[in-house]
Amino acid sequence: MTVRRLTTAGAAALVLVLGLTACGGDGGGSSSSAAPASASGTGAAGAPKASGSITVFAAASLKETFTALGATFEAANPGSRVTFNFGGSSALAGSINSGAPADVFAAASAATMKTVTDAGGAAGTPQTFVRNTLTIAVPKGNPKHLAGLADLAAPGVKVALCAKEVPCGAAALTALKAANVTLTPVTLEQDVKGALTKVELGEVDASLVYRTDVRADSGKIDGVDFPEAAQAVNDYPIAALAKAPNKDGAAAFVAFVRSPEAQQVLTAAGFQAP
Incomplete structure (x- = not known):
């Protein structure tokens, strides 16, 4: 077995992803995206539009890609602001089940998402968006x-x-x-x-x-x-939450994450398509 290194193409793709990123880092915690210089990238055709604040609880491993996607989403939806809380999926699920205000949950495993759906916390059926x-x-x-x-x-x-x-x-x-x-x-x-x-x-x-x-x-x-x-492949499900303060914004962000544009960013960062 040998050490795996990024190919030139893979590195270029990741540079493109991180070039969109408004903030980053290696730890969990909260962050808010900032609009990129250009809003030429928009969400999926026909996806619902959004405005106002949208709070997304997401697995720590999504930090770089979701921060980039949040900036693109804001550019495509003037008047919206996406705020992220990144951390361990189990801790985030526990916070949601304890009543923490959030609009969207993106977990790093189906089992973790199930703890939220079993408690009636998801609006509809969660959808796997990457692996x-x-x-x-x-x-x-x-x-x-x-x-x-x-x-x-x-x-x-x-x-x-x-x-x-x-x-x-x-x-x-x-x-x-x-x-x-x-x-x-x-x-x-x-x-x-x-x-x-x-x-x-x-x-x-x-x-x-x-x-x-x-x-x-x-x-x-x-x-x-x-x-x-x-x-040991992990499915990553995403769902709008039943008690989302911004239900329209939650639906719009979930639709965007599942769009071809967002999928291209995610797969460029190394995630697998579902």
């Missing part, structure tokens, strides 16, 4: 020469995982079980960005994160693909 797979994030150059999941259990190798309650943690456990690998991580993080940051800071030798997160941080991190990732 994502895991890779092993390692420092640039892969100094430990890690080639697969079995290497993560070697003596002296420090590994960060997402907590099992978080979609990236559940996927990691599925992949490790498929590889018949048992390991004890030195830390369990509450979202995928936290696990990736541990590698960036040199606090661990590797972490299991989504391929999209490695691509977004390719200047600092390399990714090592492994075959068992195919058995």
Whole structure:
């Protein structure tokens, strides 16, 4: 197994995505998009228009792409403002079920979305808009020469995982079980960005994160693909919320995320079409 690096075409595509991004970063938390210089990109033909504030709770792994899409959405819908709350999907779902005001939820797993739908929190049936797979994030150059999941259990190798309650943690456990690998991580993080940051800071030798997160941080991190990732693919569902303060805005944003234009941005960042 060799270290996976971005191709020239993939890097160019990601530059295009991040060029649209109004704000970024590696952690979770809240952010608000800002309109790009040009509004030439618009939403799907016939999609509902929106105005006012739209609050989107979204998985941390969507931070770069959704921030870019939020800016494009605002440009296509004058008078709208999209505010994001990025974090671990399970924590976001818990906040929604506890009554936190939000218009849209985009989760990193169907199981997490189900906790919201089971509580009556979704308006309609959630729709899968992308899929994502895991890779092993390692420092640039892969100094430990890690080639697969079995290497993560070697003596002296420090590994960060997402907590099992978080979609990236559940996927990691599925992949490790498929590889018949048992390991004890030195830390369990509450979202995928936290696990990736541990590698960036040199606090661990590797972490299991989504391929999209490695691509977004390719200047600092390399990714090592492994075959068992195919058995731990995460569907990402999105839904307008039943108690959305801005129901029209929620419907419009969901329709935009599922549009061909938004899909092009998402797949350029490494997500898989549903």
